[in-house]
Amino acid sequence: MTTLEDPEQRARLIASLRSLALAQAQEPKTGPSVTEIAAVKTAATELVQLASEKVETLARSATLLADTLRQLPQMLAAGAAQLSQPATRQRWLPIGGQLLAVLGAGFVAAALVGLAIHRLRRRKTPEPDLSLPRRALRLLLYLAVDLVPIAAFAVAAYGALTVIDPRQEFRLVAVALIYASILSRLVQAVSAFAFAPRYPELRLSKLGDEPARYIHQWIRRLSVIGIYGFFGLQASVLLGLDATSYHALFRLLGLVILALLLILVVRNRRKVAEAIAAEPAVGADELRQLSSLRKGVARVWHLLAGIYLIAVFVVWTRKAPTSSCAQP
Numbered sequence: 001m002t003t004l005e006d007p008e009q010r011a012r013l014i015a016s017l018r019s020l021a022l023a024q025a026q027e028p029k030t031g032p033s034v035t036e037i038a039a040v041k042t043a044a045t046e047l048v049q050l051a052s053e054k055v056e057t058l059a060r061s062a063t064l065l066a067d068t069l070r071q072l073p074q075m076l077a078a079g080a081a082q083l084s085q086p087a088t089r090q091r092w093l094p095i096g097g098q099l100l101a102v103l104g105a106g107f108v109a110a111a112l113v114g115l116a117i118h119r120l121r122r123r124k125t126p127e128p129d130l131s132l133p134r135r136a137l138r139l140l141l142y143l144a145v146d147l148v149p150i151a152a153f154a155v156a157a158y159g160a161l162t163v164i165d166p167r168q169e170f171r172l173v174a175v176a177l178i179y180a181s182i183l184s185r186l187v188q189a190v191s192a193f194a195f196a197p198r199y200p201e202l203r204l205s206k207l208g209d210e211p212a213r214y215i216h217q218w219i220r221r222l223s224v225i226g227i228y229g230f231f232g233l234q235a236s237v238l239l240g241l242d243a244t245s246y247h248a249l250f251r252l253l254g255l256v257i258l259a260l261l262l263i264l265v266v267r268n269r270r271k272v273a274e275a276i277a278a279e280p281a282v283g284a285d286e287l288r289q290l291s292s293l294r295k296g297v298a299r300v301w302h303l304l305a306g307i308y309l310i311a312v313f314v315v316w317t318r319k320a321p322t323s324s325c326a327q328p
Helices: 007-026 034-083 086-123 132-164 168-195 209-238 243-267 269-277 288-318
Strands: none
Touching: 086 132, 086 168, 132 168, 168 209, 209 243, 243 269, 243 288, 269 288
């Protein structure tokens, strides 16, 4: 008490307290604050939770695929059993005949028009050393010509459908398969424009003949399987396929496409790796870090592509659409 009452001693005490507070403020922190620890715990918890959700999603997708593959023989056996019944055959034979007539008319018309176009193209001799704009213009012209057989298919198929005039259920099935044929042919026509497998002198890219034909062939294969598979399933729903079988077959279709894409990646891993790791053109400068990164990516690109495809498939299986079919 006497210290506080003495002005001189009180001043010295205040100075000592200030010095002590200043020293404590300047001391380095020996550990994180409570706020920092809470932030780290929150970030770690979210990361663990996210990883757990991804693993759980992958496990559910794997289980679903296993169930699909396990149920496939039963579904095929059930379908064969139904077709063996006379009543079922009596119902399906007229439908099959009408569907064959509609699609057959379209395919015949497209084949006849395509044959006429092919003969006209054989008469025209290619012009070498065309400039890039002229090559692009020529390919656009060929693309427009390739659309003519597609238009012939659509006109003939819809014309046959109008003549037959089936009941509404069959009409929707026929429309679904007509859409599949048109869309598949459109994808192939665009691929032919992009890679010009039949006209190397008009190709816009620097791809060789073999890679151009290879890529076009795979695009054609994937488009036929994917598009016809999807619209075929829509048609099956209209003909009475139950929801459980539809979802199982829909995921099976996705698994087939995933397997084809993984095969494509594995088969071409060396060629793509060589293209990625290839040295730049003479006179081109490149940072050493960029060169190392490029060579590193070349070694693991197929793994990254595979992981990406599987991740897309997992997300797709979770958000697989319900069955729907376009109206005519």
